[in-house]
Amino acid sequence: MSKSNIEYLEKTYIECSLCPRNCHADRIENKTNFCRIDNQFHIASITIHTGEEPVLSGEKGVCNVFFTHCNLQCIYCQNFQISKNRISDNTHTLSLDNVVKKITDILDTGITHLGFVSPSHQIVQMVQIIEALHSKNYFPTIIYNTNAYDKVSTLKMIEPLVDIYLPDFKYADNDLAEKYSQAPQYKQIALNAIGEMIRQKGKSLAIDENGLATQGVIIRHLILPNHIDNSLAVLEKIQDNFGNKISLSVMSQYFPPEPVSNHPQLGRRITETEYQQVLSKIDELGFENGFIQEPESAENYQPDFEKENPFE
Secondary structure, eight states, X not given: OOHHHHHHHHHGGGGOOSSTTOOOOBTTTTBOOSSOOOSSEEEEEEEEEOOSOHHHHTTTOEEEEEESSOSSOOTTOTTHHHHSOOSOOSTTEEOHHHHHHHHHHHHTTTOOEEEEESOTTOHHHHHHHHHHHHHTTOOOEEEEEEOSOOOHHHHHHTTTTOSEEEEBOOOSOHHHHHHHHOOTTHHHHHHHHHHHHHHHHOXXXXXXXXXXXXXXXXXXXXXXXXXXXXXHHHHHXXXXXXXXXXXXXXXXXXXXXXXXXXXXXXXXXXXXXXXXXXXXXXXXXTOOSEEEOOGGGGGGOOOOXXXXXXXX
16 A cells, blocks of 8 residues: 555544544544544454355454444444444553454464454554554455445545455435434445445455455345345345346344344344345346355354454
C-alpha cells in the first residue's frame, strides 16, 4: 500500500470520514461519535475460527480478528457482547505488538488466511496490522469481513491489501435497516460498496490447489425470521446488480441472542417453510455458486466472547 494512502487514512482520524456516517469526530483527541472508538486497537478476540465458508476455513480454520464496537448497531447481533457501542474503555485494548504476536503465533501453525471481522470503523488499525505483518515477512490471504456499510473511497484505499471481500447484504428495505441496525440508506450504500469490491476482485473466486480461496468476493445474507420478503428482495437485488454468477453465502444460522430473546418478530429461529422459500428463490434466480447453511447450523454459531476461544 502506498505511503500516501496510509497517510491519508491516518489523517481521517482528525475528522473521521472512514465510513458512510461521516461523523467527522476527532478520534486522536478521543472525541468519539457513533462507534465510540478512538485510534487504539480495540479487539475482543484473535482466534482460530473453523466456522467460516469451507473455501476460507479449510481444514485448519482461519485466524479471525474480532474488532469491538461497530458502525452498525444490529439489535440481533450474534456478537452483541462486543459490538455494542458503549463509551470507549480499555477493556479490549491491545498494543500493535501484542496484536501482531497473537496473529503470527496462529499463522505459524500453518493457517494461511487472516480475517478482519467488522473492520469498517477500524480501517486504519487494520492497515497498520497488515503493514506490520508484511514488515515481518508474513503475507496471509486477507479477508475483509464486513456489514457492507462501507464507503467506496475507503475501499479503494485498501484495494492493494485485501484479497477477499466477505460483505453482508442485510437489507433490501431501508426502513428495516434503520429499525434494526440504525443504518440510513443501507441498501444503496451496500450495493455501491459491493460493486466496488467486485470491481477490485472480480465475480469469480480464485481457488488454490488446497481448495482455499485466494481472491474474490462472497456475498453473505442472514435469513431473519418473519422477514422472508426482505431475503427474497435481497436475492433479487444481487441478481439485478451483479448477476447470478457471483458467489453467495446464504446463512440460516440465526439464533435470537439475549437482547432480542423476547422480540415479537426476532425472538425465534427461522422455520423450515421460511428456509425453503429462500432456497426456491435461489433456484428461480439461477444462482449456482456459493454456500447454503442447513437450518440446524444455528446450534453452532453462538459465540461467547468471555471465553478465550469464543466458539468453543
